[in-house]
Amino acid sequence: MPEARPAADPVRIARWGLFVLTLINLLNYLDRFVLPAVLESLKQEFHFTDAQLGLLATGFILVYMLTSPVFGTLGDRGARPRLIAAGVAIWSLATALGGFARGFVSLFLARSTVGVGEAAYGTVSPALLADYFPAEQRGRVFAVFSAAIPIGSAAGYVLGGYVDHHLGWRAAFFVAGVPGLLLAVLASRLADPPRGSQDAHADLHAHAPVKGIGLAAYAVLLKNLPYVLIVLGYAAYTFALGALAVWTPTFLERERHLARTDATVQFGAIVVVTGFLGTFVGGWLGDRLLPRYRESYLWVSGITTLAAAPFAFLAFMAHDRTVYTAAIVVAELLIFMSTGPINSAIINVVAPEMRATSVALSILAIHLLGDIPSPPLIGYVSDHSTLERAMLILPVAFAIGGLIWIGAAWRGEREGRRAFLTPG
Numbered sequence: 402m403p404e405a406r407p408a409a410d411p412v413r414i415a416r417w418g419l420f421v422l423t424l425i426n427l428l429n430y431l432d433r434f435v436l437p438a439v440l441e442s443l444k445q446e447f448h449f450t451d452a453q454l455g456l457l458a459t460g461f462i463l464v465y466m467l468t469s470p471v472f473g474t475l476g477d478r479g480a481r482p483r484l485i486a487a488g489v490a491i492w493s494l495a496t497a498l499g500g501f502a503r504g505f506v507s508l509f510l511a512r513s514t515v516g517v518g519e520a521a522y523g524t525v526s527p528a529l530l531a532d533y534f535p536a537e538q539r540g541r542v543f544a545v546f547s548a549a550i551p552i553g554s555a556a557g558y559v560l561g562g563y564v565d566h567h568l569g570w571r572a573a574f575f576v577a578g579v580p581g582l583l584l585a586v587l588a589s590r591l592a593d594p595p596r597g598s599q600d601a602h603a604d605l606h607a608h609a610p611v612k613g614i615g616l617a618a619y620a621v622l623l624k625n626l627p628y629v630l631i632v633l634g635y636a637a638y639t640f641a642l643g644a645l646a647v648w649t650p651t652f653l654e655r656e657r658h659l660a661r662t663d664a665t666v667q668f669g670a671i672v673v674v675t676g677f678l679g680t681f682v683g684g685w686l687g688d689r690l691l692p693r694y695r696e697s698y699l700w701v702s703g704i705t706t707l708a709a710a711p712f713a714f715l716a717f718m719a720h721d722r723t724v725y726t727a728a729i730v731v732a733e734l735l736i737f738m739s740t741g742p743i744n745s746a747i748i749n750v751v752a753p754e755m756r757a758t759s760v761a762l763s764i765l766a767i768h769l770l771g772d773i774p775s776p777p778l779i780g781y782v783s784d785h786s787t788l789e790r791a792m793l794i795l796p797v798a799f800a801i802g803g804l805i806w807i808g809a810a811w812r813g814e815r816e817g818r819r820a821f822l823t824p825g
Contacts, residue, residue, distance in 0.1 A: 485589075640795075
């Protein structure tokens with residue numbers, strides 16, 4: 402008889418999955434934020450208005466939002482690694498195709514197609530991570546996963562600005578898009594554990610489709626008040642964060658008169674340092690406080706986001722470089738502290754077999770109410786006033802998001818229970 406092969410180490414499988422998914426998440430945000438780094442070059446070549454530049458960012462988010470529910474349902478039913486791999490391949494090719502654009506329509510279509518691929522990845526990856534790691538580790542796990550956001554965003558700003566300066570904006574899209582094809586291959590080889598395998602309460606049926614998941618699941622989620630409050634706060638947060646990411650390099654160049662490479666590199670450096678530090682501190686703090694506070698993830702997210710609002714206001718009002726740079730640093734540090742905890746809050750408040758669906762619905766809501774309207778709105782206000790005045794909308798949105806999360810945390814602590822609903 403052939404010798405039995407040793408069972409794979411689940412810890413190693415989980416860590417490898419986290420590594421690959423985090424690397425893909427880094428590339429995800431790199432591809433997103435190549436665009437803001439080249440906005441001024443696009444404006445000069447094609448004579449786009451600021452509203453059109455804002456729409457280029459919105460096109461990707463619009464498609465990402467509309468296709469996420471489809472991939473959420475598929476992610477709760479089918480083979481997740483293959484779905485992720487297909488998404489990574491699609492968005493990488495679409496990013497590279499942006500380099501062939503000849504005007505607004507062709508560039509808008511290319512950037513919008515990026516959203517199809519990222520919807521497949523963005524909805525499925527959090528649910529897969531939740532099945533790699535137990536609930537008490539998820540704050541730190543999602544902090545690691547979310548640390549790729551500032552690193553990838555900064556890489557997009559720096560790489561986009563550098564390549565644009567030396568080789569032109571078209572080359573920036575080519576360089577950003579190609580590496581994703583290799584990561585698509587790695588994603589296709591990841592393990593796909595049973596849904597709910599890390600949840601002691603879960604009724605496991607390994608890799609079997611869950612009956613009742615589909616449109617009915619979205620109705621169930623809308624009745625889950627804690628989930629709804631989390632998503633509404635996330636929408637306000639995303640409104641501000643989306644416009645902040647798109648317009649800050651242009652703000653620094655146009656309103657504070659920094660050179661283009663200085664604006665992209667300075668903001669990119671701030672994002673990577675504050676994002677890396679803030680994400681890990683927020684995730685660690687959420688896990689550390691969990692034994693004492695049932696809603697620790699929401700408390701951390703709400704308090705830090707509310708505290709970021711006055712610093713964001715100072716960042717856009719101050720003209721002294723030392724003052725506005727320090728304000729940007731503090732605001733970004735506080736903003737990024739919520740990225741790990743808020744994803745943990747969403748995952749933990751719904752049933753295991755609905756996690757991809759819950760992430761999909763949250764993506765739909767936060768982008769529909771958040772960073773779909775905010776970049777073109779800021780551009781529109783800028784066209785009719787100044788970019789400096791337009792950016793003052795963002796601290797208000799941060800304050801609203803923080804207050805909603807604090808209210809949801811207070812409600813959860815008072816009731817002493819979690820909403821945990823399954824489809825009937």
